Amino acid sequence: MKVTIDGQEIEVEAGTTILQAARMIGGESVPPAMCYYSKLKGSGGKCRCCLVEVAKGSDADPRPMPKLMASCVTGCMDGMEINSKNSDRVREARESVTEFLLINHPLDCPVCDQAGECDLQNLSFEHGKSKTRFIEEKRTFEPEDIGPNIQLHMNRCILCQRCVQVADQLTDNRVHGVMDRGDHANISTCISKAIDNEFSGNMIDVCPVGALTDKTFRFKSRVWFNKPYNAHRECTTPGCCGKTTVWMFGNEIQRVTGRKDEYHEVEEFICNSCRFDHKEVSDWVIEGPREFEKDSVINQNNYTQKLETVNINTEEGILKGRLEDRKKISMNEIDYDEKIDGEKLNSDK
Amino acid sequence: MSKKILLEKINVPGIKTYEVYRREGGYASVEKAIKAMTPDEVVEEVKKSGLRGRGGAGFPAGMKWSFIDKKSGKPRHLVCNADESEPGTFKDRYLMEFLPHLLIEGMITSSFALGANLSYIYIRGEYMWVFKILERAIAEAKAAGWLGKNILGSGYDLELHVHCGAGAYICGEETALIESLEGKRGNPRIKPPFPAVSGLWANPTVVNNVETIASVPWIVNNSGDDYAKIGIGRSTGTKLISASGHVKNPGVYEIELGLTVDEFMNSDEYLGGMYSDRPLKALIPGGSSVPILPADLIYKTTNGEDRLMTYESLSDGGFATGSMLGSGGFIVYDDTACIVRNTWNFSRFYHHESCGQCTPCREGTGWLEKVLWRIENGQGREEDIELLWSIQSKIEGNTICPLGDAASWPVAAAIRHFREEFEYHIRFPEKIKNRNHFVAEPFSQVKHLVTKQTI
Numbered sequence: 001m002k003v004t005i006d007g008q009e010i011e012v013e014a015g016t017t018i019l020q021a022a023r024m025i026g027g028e029s030v031p032p033a034m035c036y037y038s039k040l041k042g043s044g045g046k047c048r049c050c051l052v053e054v055a056k057g058s059d060a061d062p063r064p065m066p067k068l069m070a071s072c073v074t075g076c077m078d079g080m081e082i083n084s085k086n087s088d089r090v091r092e093a094r095e096s097v098t099e100f101l102l103i104n105h106p107l108d109c110p111v112c113d114q115a116g117e118c119d120l121q122n123l124s125f126e127h128g129k130s131k132t133r134f135i136e137e138k139r140t141f142e143p144e145d146i147g148p149n150i151q152l153h154m155n156r157c158i159l160c161q162r163c164v165q166v167a168d169q170l171t172d173n174r175v176h177g178v179m180d181r182g183d184h185a186n187i188s189t190c191i192s193k194a195i196d197n198e199f200s201g202n203m204i205d206v207c208p209v210g211a212l213t214d215k216t217f218r219f220k221s222r223v224w225f226n227k228p229y230n231a232h233r234e235c236t237t238p239g240c241c242g243k244t245t246v247w248m249f250g251n252e253i254q255r256v257t258g259r260k261d262e263y264h265e266v267e268e269f270i271c272n273s274c275r276f277d278h279k280e281v282s283d284w285v286i287e288g289p290r291e292f293e294k295d296s297v298i299n300q301n302n303y304t305q306k307l308e309t310v311n312i313n314t315e316e317g318i319l320k321g322r323l324e325d326r327k328k329i330s331m332n333e334i335d336y337d338e339k340i341d342g343e344k345l346n347s348d349k
Numbered sequence: 350m351s352k353k354i355l356l357e358k359i360n361v362p363g364i365k366t367y368e369v370y371r372r373e374g375g376y377a378s379v380e381k382a383i384k385a386m387t388p389d390e391v392v393e394e395v396k397k398s399g400l401r402g403r404g405g406a407g408f409p410a411g412m413k414w415s416f417i418d419k420k421s422g423k424p425r426h427l428v429c430n431a432d433e434s435e436p437g438t439f440k441d442r443y444l445m446e447f448l449p450h451l452l453i454e455g456m457i458t459s460s461f462a463l464g465a466n467l468s469y470i471y472i473r474g475e476y477m478w479v480f481k482i483l484e485r486a487i488a489e490a491k492a493a494g495w496l497g498k499n500i501l502g503s504g505y506d507l508e509l510h511v512h513c514g515a516g517a518y519i520c521g522e523e524t525a526l527i528e529s530l531e532g533k534r535g536n537p538r539i540k541p542p543f544p545a546v547s548g549l550w551a552n553p554t555v556v557n558n559v560e561t562i563a564s565v566p567w568i569v570n571n572s573g574d575d576y577a578k579i580g581i582g583r584s585t586g587t588k589l590i591s592a593s594g595h596v597k598n599p600g601v602y603e604i605e606l607g608l609t610v611d612e613f614m615n616s617d618e619y620l621g622g623m624y625s626d627r628p629l630k631a632l633i634p635g636g637s638s639v640p641i642l643p644a645d646l647i648y649k650t651t652n653g654e655d656r657l658m659t660y661e662s663l664s665d666g667g668f669a670t671g672s673m674l675g676s677g678g679f680i681v682y683d684d685t686a687c688i689v690r691n692t693w694n695f696s697r698f699y700h701h702e703s704c705g706q707c708t709p710c711r712e713g714t715g716w717l718e719k720v721l722w723r724i725e726n727g728q729g730r731e732e733d734i735e736l737l738w739s740i741q742s743k744i745e746g747n748t749i750c751p752l753g754d755a756a757s758w759p760v761a762a763a764i765r766h767f768r769e770e771f772e773y774h775i776r777f778p779e780k781i782k783n784r785n786h787f788v789a790e791p792f793s794q795v796k797h798l799v800t801k802q803t804i
């Protein structure tokens with residue numbers, strides 16, 4: 001099947017969604033996605049960030065679709081033409097979804113553990129406005145303890161329901177889900193239970209914002225001060241791949257996560273034992289530094305790029321400057337015959 | 350007198366009971382369909398009748414039935430949508446309470462047409478007493494051999510259950526209803542797939558409104574062609590209208606589609622005119638989610654013709670000048686009504702009922718409510734009208750299910766037609782301190798304050 005996104009044509013297999021096709025093309029046409037997660041069945045369709053304009057339905061039925069479509073759950077049709085970044089309607093819709101997501105969001109990035117890895121930060125950077133039109137009081141939730149491993153900060157949650165899908169698909173004895181409705185809807189346990197099963201930690205990886213964070217890592221470090229390495233170990237937990245990223249500060253492993261692709265989606269899920277219990281370097285076979293896309297905040301501290309050495313010659317520079325300053329201040333060596341452009345006063349020129 | 354086909358027998362004493370209903374000719378359509386017709390023939394009659402879904406959207410019922418996937422070999426289901434939660438709409442409850450066997454007869458005939466062997470009536474939790482009435486009626490029908498195995502010796506089996514929801518407006522949306530029926534949280538599903546392909550337990554499913562299903566027996570008994578003769582154009586048959594608000598005779602009426610709005614409002618057979626004979630200010634013809642009409646657009650369409658009680662006439666000219674027949678919740682306002690308060694009240698409802706699954710509806714409905722609340726309580730700012738307009742326009746069309754549209758249309762229509770009232774609220778906060786500010790001083794008396802200069 002042939003589809004065209006922002007004028008770029010690509011061949012895809014039947015069953016490919018518009019979002020997947022856009023990801024194959026890459027670049028600026030890739031719609032933002034907050035609730036879709038390639039590794040979770042039935043994800044997507046909820047956040048409405050990825051809306052695109054279908055300017056031509058297909059070769060068989062070329063009519064444009066009247067509404068914007070959620071690209072993550074809309075299948076490609078042969079001959080489909082899609083506008084993503086090229087459409088004003090789409091841009092406006094993404095701006096409004098961003099605005100909606102931010103009205104009740106606490107925006108506590110300076111103290112949030114997700115800062116630097118947060119999809120909402122990226123979304124706001126791309127589509128947010130600097131001014132808010134929301135003057136009402138933000139809605140807040142009472143803190144809830146959901147157990148020893150994971151910190152829930154409900155005020156930051158955007159109800160993408162990825163964590164619920166993790167619980168549905170990866171864990172047994174699911175105890176958490178969405179309670180209530182509308183903007184009071186919240187992620188919680190039923191009722192006041194601890195989330196305790198071998199794969200629950202994956203909820204942290206799939207959470208696009210800082211609503212679910214790792215209790216063993218909270219407040220230890222900003223992520224961009226950590227150096228991520230791919231690592232693995234022989235894990236005996238059934239279903240765990242044992243392949244992780246370990247986040248080092250000096251020689252200390254501060255955090256262990258699943259390995260993620262460029263859309264921040266894990267390659268395979270890992271068990272809690274790998275994630276929470278193995279923090280010694282000797283627990284792991286370190287494969288090498290993990291690479292991130294160019295503009296990731298994590299690259300701030302990147303050591304995988306080749307760096308040019310810059311010679312500053314501090315001492316020399318200071319001394320030189322001082323000499324010139326001295327000259328100016330003392331006025332001793334000022335040549336009064338010299339004009340401001342360096343010409344002699346009585347030159348013939 | 351308009352023709353009655355649903356409520357024809359409503360005044361027969363004891364019509365709620367099986368004996369009386371049967372004696373009055375009840376269940377004839379089941380007999381006729383099962384003994385003398387094939388399922389496809391029943392579908393064909395419904396197609397010919399032009400019957401449109403009575404749950405709000407008005408989609409042709411016969412066409413919806415013909416979409417059901419018969420090739421998959423999977424079991425099929427008919428689900429009756431008796432969730433009826435639209436503010437201003439209370440017709441289904443009337444029908445089920447007084448004519449329970451009519452619905453059950455419709456369910457059997459329709460299930461036969463669809464080849465469904467397991468059907469459900471999903472009823473809203475607040476209708477507990479109706480739930481019990483239906484349970485009893487089903488038991489009676491079953492005892493009389495109309496349900497169960499091998500109905501009328503034809504080899505056709507049908508199980509029918511009533512399922513009581515927990516009382517959530519969103520569970521009236523057909524895919525949320527299916528989720529709820531499956532025992533899950535009532536979140537709308539993302540379409541496609543449509544229920545006709547993958548509905549209840551991933552089986553092909555048709556969801557129809559109570560009134561739609563209750564219309565089927567008459568169609569089968571009398572033929573689709575006869576049904577199509579009632580009404581006008583593509584608005585065939587009769588429609589139940591639940592009327593409320595400032596009218597002399599509120600209640601549920603069966604009208605022939607095509608009646609003029611004027612006659613429905615003012616004749617003694619129907620609403621009998623305005624309560625206390627006060628001036629008519631506005632009308633919502635189809636339940637709270639459809640756009641409100643101001644007085645000057647109620648009786649006439651854009652080209653000066655009489656406005657009729659039909660799908661087409663009520664939606665004439667789009668939302669700028671029209672509205673929708675919707676689910677037939679006819680809400681009438683006299684000049685003491687405050688449009689801002691009313692809009693806030695609706696917004697409060699949609700905010701409360703949003704399932705919270707998708708961003709524009711979850712966040713937008715809450716924002717709308719908060720801004721409207723401020724305006725109604727004397728804390729509005731000049732820019733708030735534009736803000737409301739902008740928020741509603743960003744919800745509309747961008748959500749998973751039509752609840753987002755239902756939340757945004759009333760706000761859009763209120764601003765479009767009653768902008769001055771919003772301005773008045775914002776500019777004269779001290780005047781609206783009293784909760785019933787327009788009762789003593791209707792807006793027409795203070796309108797000059799905002800029309801002289803605009804903000």
Ligand SMILES: Cc1cc2nc3c(=O)[nH]c(=O)nc-3n(C[C@H](O)[C@H](O)[C@H](O)COP(=O)(O)O)c2cc1C
Pocket residue numbers: 401402403404405406407408410413430431432433434435518519520521522523524556557558559561562750751752755
């Ligand atoms: C938020 C929402 C609530 C709804 N509530 C009802 C309802 O209470 N009863 C109903 O029959 N249809 C309701 N509908 C419409 C149904 O989704 C569906 O269109 C209808 O049941 C189809 O039946 P019909 O074709 O017979 O009209 C609702 C739709 C939405 C979006």
Ligand code: SF4
Pocket residue numbers: 156157158159160161162163164187203206207208209211212
């Ligand atoms: S807690 Fe995180 S993953 Fe779960 S719904 Fe909220 S934002 Fe999504």
Ligand code: SF4
Pocket residue numbers: 519536537702703704705706707708710711748749750751752753
């Ligand atoms: S529009 Fe509202 S009710 Fe419908 S799915 Fe979205 S949040 Fe839920």
Ligand code: FES
Pocket residue numbers: 032033034035036044045046047048049050051070071072073
């Ligand atoms: S990513 Fe498509 S709707 Fe959320």
